[in-house]
Amino acid sequence: MTQRLQFRTQAVDRPTGQRRVLRVLAIVGVCLLWVAPLYAADRPAPRFTAEIQPLLKRHCVKCHGPAKQEAQLNLSTASGVIRGGMNGAVLVPHDVGNSLLWKRVADDEMPPESPLSEDEKALLKNWIAAGAPGLPSRDKVAGAVAGKDHWAFQPLQAVAVPAVRDKSRLANEIDDFLQSELERQGLSLAPAADRATLIRRVSFDLTGLPPTVAEIETFVNDPAPNAYSRMVDRYLASPHYGERWGKYWLDAAGYADSNGYFNADSDRPLAYRYRDWVVRALNSDKPFDQFVRGQIAGDEMAGFTPGNSASAEVIGLLEATHYLRNSQDGTGESDGNPDEVRVDRYTVIEGTIQNMMNSLLGLTIQCAKCHDHKFEPITQRDYYQLQAVLAPVYNLQNWVKPQERFVYASLPGEFEAWDSQVKTLDAAITREKQRLYDWARQHRPHGTVVLADDFDAADLRLDERWSNTAPGDNTPAGSPPANIGSSQAPGVYVAGGVLKVQAADGQSEGWVSTKQKIDWTPAEIGGVIQVTFDLTAVRLNDADPPAERVGYYLALHDFQNDSPVAGGNLLIDGNPKAATTVYLDYPGGGSKSAGEVGGTGYQAGRNYGIRITHVKQGRYQLEHLVDFLPDGKSLTLAEADLPDGGFGIAVYAKRNFAVDNLVIERFEGQSESGTALTQFRKNYDVEKQALDGVQKQRAALSDRPGKIAWASDLSDTAPDVFVLERGDYAKPAAKVEPEGLAVLSDAGHPFQIRPVGETRKTTGRRLAFAHWITAPDSTAAALLARVQVNRVWHRHFGTGIVAPVDNLGISGALPSHPELLEWLAWNFAARSASAETGTVPWSLKQLHRVILNSAAYRQSSRTDEVAFQKDPDNRLLWRYPVRRLDAEAIRDALLAVSGDLNPQVGGPFAATKRLDTGEVVPADPNGSGRRRSLYLQQRRTQVTSLLAVFDAPTIVFNSPQRPVSTMPLQTLALLNSEFVVERARNFARRLESAADADPARVRLAWLSAWNREPESHELTAALEFLEGQAAEHATDNSPRESAWADLCQMLLAANEFLYVE
């Protein structure tokens, strides 16, 4: 057996390497037993992991597995088999006759319903006869934690590369492992694929986009012996690599741009910063262990104090923590009873744990919420210990809603630059407002004064002109009614030349009114009456909160609602921040909203008011005035709504403010003053331009920079976390402390909380977890590496070495090539760094490079009748599988080939919308809607229809793997959707401008869409099609163009476009 333990290129005779080699050799001794036991019979002994374990899993584990353990027998793990059950050992190595397992099976006693086939029996018998190789020794098993011996729960081991007979096709160690398995079946790796096939395969694999024609031509014509690996390196260096592989990680991590859970499915406008961080991290080949640590505890690693500026690296670490926020989170919308709110909160933590355990360790854990996991060696205690890791972030008693979990961190100077711009502009706005106000006051036309009060006279007797009853009414408003001329609340009084409104704290829905009765309905069409006043303050004491409303009345005539008059008592309920509501008071009918006016909020220092214009017979327009000019929305009222009555000021609870310079005046429609008003408005618009300019600049200024939706501990003291009895939120039982999973624990790598540092008040629990799960040579890191390596393999070959990639636990499938998986994982995570070979631990790009440079990856997809009969599912990889592109690659390729792809990288999501037809499409189809699918809003309840039809998932939890469906709706989308039809049209236009003659265009079309030269019969067929199709389109404006678009569409709808060989 050759013992190429590391990459062929690596020298092993260096002193540091030597120690490692010795260790490795020692392990190999064990491995030899494991993979190739001494067995003298004429055929090789059946192997436990590859043959016996699947057999047991198929037939026995349902009853004798972790869930039921009938007869206390668990045949799901190697140690379970050796341990035996209540009837003692089930097998005696080398002694078939005395092995209970064999006896039961031989008699067809077991399995009770469907006995083993003769072949299976022979397999089992041979294995026992060969000494039951592949099992641990019996004394090792005694007393171990149940399930601890599962293959995936072991520390990484260096694996010997197996011997193969035919070495002609081998490119690197991956091929040795695959070829040795193939040879067992009398098969072999397929010959290499041609270059055009390879570049299409590599380009889609690494970037999710088709190769360009130039890229194809460069590679196909590259005479260098390492042309292939150079091509691979070019795509690995492409910024699109991070977009492609970032999306895979985001799916595994459960990323979405919305909160989910409730019907509202509100947006996550800042999640994109995490998405972009992932893309950048992959592009820069951030070692995977660091990548993981940042996502779990970036904030604790960053040494960042909120309020300070930060480096790009630190900002990245804060962005990375959004990983812990990918779960659904409806707590921003929770509105149920306290029990339901608690459920909503727990759901966030539970979803986060599920995302973490599955994306990192390929384990399903949620069963352990209510009881010890039946299928995995995960206890309920384990589950709540993990909750304790997250509890300082997701504190149930001190909950923070998702929209409030953010921090500001920006690059040095970034905030200051923004802040100084804001301050400059705000000052300019204030200045311009004041200038405009002064100008308006000076230049405004004056009408005939009906009533004026400047509250300036020293001997002012307020009660001569103001009253708490309406003109002609005896009953005062309010309970208690407002005091006139008294600061006793509720009351109004004059001080400093202004009228102060001092409301009571409690209910005091009263007002004060002018004693003068005013005619609010000018007789003439075009006649105007207006009331204006300066709002000098919206609080009377600095300590007071600002008034919630600034209210005043028109047409006050009767408080008791027993007047024969229909309308009046018109409340203008001035809103500080939005449009102002107008309420009409109908006798007996209560107060009803008549609608809204204005739009500018009530702020101290401006002039406000209402203008009533008689617009046509019996109709009166009500306009809101700000600085004497109409503002925003207006209303139209009937004459009956505006009876004669007083002007009033509302004295409402907690609404203190001050007014001055109250003027009510009248303008006649066609009079001089009416014209003056028109002229004033024109001049005002000119004067206002300067203000408009700075306001526009202010609006254009982005929001405060550096807002990051992060996850961080709320304080450095953690809330208590308890095991919940049967998962019942109302039944806390034993208190637990944070800890890693027991089954992955190893003495050398404990879960250990260390001080995080002075800068931040956090508990350090997540940092401890991050180190626990990535600690070199630890059991946890071994599983982390296996899961990730398997996932990468799955993306390159369409099927994982463990096929369902989301489960490497006991209940998961067994690896098709256990030694290969181990070798890949060991090389990924356990090899030490080497400057000489450029080896970096946890380098994903290195992992891609090894896989893509294998002969296995470079095989053709050719058919082989014999191999197909023996291995129809191609689990042994006797050829490269033919694979359909996923939804994102299909859409992105359509855009790329048609020349429409918007190359913008990163930034906020491109919004999508749901049309009336139910179809979900990008909101801006020709702009952001042409960006890569990664950037389309990943709204949980609104998956873009074209992506959904090609199996893009609705993200609820994470989605490490998708099914591939084949259904007529996909064909319909390719034939009839506007999106595809438009792509075809633009593809045809692109070809038209790129080449003159039809044959040259056909060649370019084939190279663009299918990434290969057309064969001669294809060229002929295409030209014939164009000819005939142009004839069909004879009545079109340009039959030739239509024919080309039709050809292009079929190229894009064809299987050759959708599949990669």
Next chain:
Amino acid sequence: MCDHDSIYRGVSRRAFLSHYAGSLGPLALTYLLADKIARADAGAKGLHALLPESGRAKAVICLFQHGGPSQMDLFDYKPALTKWNGKPYPGGSLETHFDKQAGNVLGSPYRFQKYGNCGMEMSELLPQTGSIADDITLVRSMLTESVDHEAALRLIHTGKFLAGMPAMASWVVYALGSENANLPAYVVLSDPGGLPVDGDKNWSSGFLSPIYQGTPFRASGAPVLNLATPSGVSAGTRGRQLELLREFNRRHLERHPENSELAARLANVETAARMQLAVPDVVDLSQETEATRDMYGLNRPESREYGTRCLLARRLIEKGVRFVQLFLKGQPWDTHNKNAETLKGLCAMSDQPSAALVKDLKQRGLLESTIVLWTGEFGRLPISQGTDGRDHNRRGFSLWLAGGGFKSGYVHGATDEFGYESVEKVVTVHDLHATLLTALGLDHRRLTYPHDGRDASLTDADVTKAQVVRELLA
């Protein structure tokens, strides 16, 4: 239908597929192919789930009543409510959704009467449902697990609290496939006015393949997305295009002759073309007589839209669609205020068409093989919310079933004196699922799919203790 089980047992999956490719047509084939990943290694078991003695039902129509219909105003007569009307509820504490708005006992203003030979008691709001009393099973003792709409919807549709699980209908089509290759197996007739609460999550296939998810038929334009050939494309140009596409795909397939997925995709070009004819045909209501249209309430403005969809449901079932589900916009039965008034309008909309559907299926001989299920996600409380509303109630609600082997003229279970809590012969949503699957000839314990490291099922009977309610079945 062939007997899946006998074919499947003892033969390879591939042989099974090739057998089926001939008998069920390309759509069924693609249904089966789509699951490759999960099936390859874990052995999906949808096809093992047939019961030895087949159920009578082959299809289901679910008339889903979003919001929680008020059982005590519709199906569950409670004189005590009238007696205690306006007085504090005498029965102890109630589980509410909106804690602070709980009021006094609220009697129903509607009279109840006995309908049919069986004497089933129902509200005067439901005279037409009353007229089918002898054809339905009324369950008055339902129980669910949440007073939150979304969670209760997930429970009744998927059997799970967690979001993202497969809908009951997805399980059914996963097990039974389609009988018409040219129509989707699971059709959703959503309200043209808008999506129901929880939107398309209501008909998601969750972790089952997307081919088992509901296909919404749109109310206007082409019923299925991208069904219509783009305007301006003539039959001639499209025909030549398809010819070219076939040729492309045929040559591609020649390079991989054993690839059944590529073969299925080639066949899909034909299936898609047939769908383009079959779907517009099935939604063409002009083929119905005036009498039928009238029967479904198409001549009354208040029931026209809902009636149209009920009629459409029958047409789809006739053509071999497995599962049809009607949804309402938003959650109209969520009567937090003006309960009595709102119910009147809702019954005017749905009473006649729902009953007409049962009558029509019966007269066409389809009721034997079609289950009609009328239900919401929970019920309502015996006390008022505010002055005239009713809050959510998970502990007691009513639903009815017709056809497909369910009893006729039968009332099952009872709530307490006030209609608050189911106390007799309580039926959980899981029991309902188990019973529905049984009626379809499926073993709810064996209809599983590998997910999350275990064999997941609709009922998860080990955890939920779901039981088949034999008494509901004739």
